[in-house]
Amino acid sequence: MQSENNTSAPTTPRLRHRRRSNEAIPDATKANGSHLLVHDRNKYKSFLVRAYSTVWMIAGFVLIVYMGHLYITAMVVVIQIFMARELFNLLRKAHEERDLPGFRMLNWHFFFTAMLFVYGRILSQRLVNTVTSDKFLYQFVSSLIKYHMVICYFLYISGFVWFILTLKKKMYKYQFSQYAWTHMILIVVFAQSSFTVASIFEGIFWFLLPASLIVINDIAAYIFGFFFGRTPLIKLSPKKTWEGFIGASVATITSAFVLANIMGRFQWLTCPRKDLATGWLHCDPGPLFKPESFPLPGWLPWKEITILPVQWHALCLGLFASIIAPFGGFFASGFKRAFKIKDFGDSIPGHGGITDRMDCQMVMAVFAYIYHQSFIVPQSFRVEMILEQILTTLTYEEQKALYMKLGEILQERLFGQS
């Protein structure tokens, strides 16, 4: 059985026009907190509410994916802003806030600094590639990038100093808790969104596949729990069941294998984006996406099966999505129980707030990026990456100097080996 905040709907919330508050329908099912969904009389009604939101979210998501990398990044940024707002408001106490004017501004100052830092690092390379046409703009952007760390550091230090200067007697404890809380929120939100955006620019495939797996895992767990759920899974989330968990795992791993094949055929999804343009992409997808044929045993109706090597990687992603990612959901449930909050927000009917939808996505996004960097990239693009680095960070004279030195070293090695 799945609990209210973590089931049938995809974890990528979309458009703002769906901001309706939670109504009596989900409340009724929540009141029977410990009852399994299988036994719930109202389950069909709540199912309809969730299905409605689900369809809208998936449709919006597909549209954004179609439009491209920049739009997906913009979507991630918007989601991030909403998540941060939900979380900032969560432990704020209205009573103390009255005596501290401008304290909320501090949160948004740190948010802006984090945005600049994280997206500056990720997008700097692409930004340089985009503005190479205009010499003045190129120099301006290059110097911004060179001093990027310093700029962000000074923004942070000014926030730090501002915080200290606004400390008020008798409010110290509240202010320090808020400060720590702000840092935790920003770290959690930005770590996962920065990894997500980095994955997007490596190829939409590396963002779309993990996200879809989480969605499929959620929906499959809900459906299996709806029909077969009997044994409770974990005390933290009483509506989750072992039947739902195992059924969802099987479904997720299978669809990982299948989806990787389908998605791997589109260059729009598999090509990395080197700049910030929005046009079509053409590239050599690399060895991972080249189909290989395997002959099948005679007793099966098909003679042979074509498999993209990337499908084996997708199995690993699917395994992680079904076993570990749900712990993101458990963490969020435990957190809400600890601080006695029902939902993180109320943006999405039937599901709660945006953070409710993103809790498993966060764990998955980080894993997907680290997996990609450790197991995928070293097989293909390392020479490209360093070449890019040389061309963008060094001046022409420095590049020539590097070329000379590298030539000498390679000659030495050649003679040393023979």
Added chain:
Amino acid sequence: MLNWHFFFTAMLFVYGRILSQRLVNTVTSDKFLYQFVSSLIKYHMVICYFLYISGFVWFILTLKKKMYKYQFSQYAWTHMILIVVFAQSSFTVASIFEGIFWFLLPASLIVINDIAAYIFGFFFGRTPLIKLSPKKTWEGFIGASVATITSAFVLANIMGRFQWLTCPRKDLATGWLHCDPGPLFKPESFPLPGWLPWKEITILPVQWHALCLGLFASIIAPFGGFFASGFKRAFKIKDFGDSIPGHGGITDRMDCQMVMAVFAYIYHQSFIVPQSFRVEMILEQILTTLTYEEQKALYMKLGEILQERLFGQS
């Protein structure tokens, strides 16, 4: 136990990144060890991530009813502590390997700032500085600033003469260092106006950078101390510990150092490094992360691109 698990993970992550390059350089003699260390480094991120995830899963599985709030607060508190402690220590270690100078100078400036503020406050202190720390005074603050900036200028000259302090360390050996210190540490002479007893003065270019470090140490770094004071007041603790008689615990002594260490490293990376070692850094990267075939491929491609540019420009 969970706290120490996260501590160990953070250690591995932070020091793995910093020391990986040096470790590779140290073990290049033995081929087997080299391959073992290289693969450890390649999968370093994954190893650290899985250690973290197992800590995360362990945390969730040990959540007990009615203890949720306490356990989550502890979890958040652990993260905050580790981030604060490891950010500053990782920057400090990175600075050390860039050259002991870049660790010793900022640390000394903080010490001088503290001592000078105490002495000036002792003799001249009248006007309170900030409500958070009632014993600090404006006289102490300003006197210490002047003292710190002056000693930054002087100390940089003294420290810059020793290769032991100015040379970066490329491996994990412990012997003496010899290197070309770079343009920052080469003395330049400036003629002085006739009315001064000295004919000319030798200045190392690094002394101007030291002025910036001194400025930061006197103006911003004390805020680290204010933060610690406010924190102790907020949670009604007198000192962080009692290891050092008269001062409190180790955290009491390190509070300003932490802010300074981060600044020193960022300053070094933004303003010092780009002037000298960029070609070296990328060359190192090529030689250590790529195989021989990949290096040759890179060499070919780079040659082509440079040829194109040459023709494009003429």
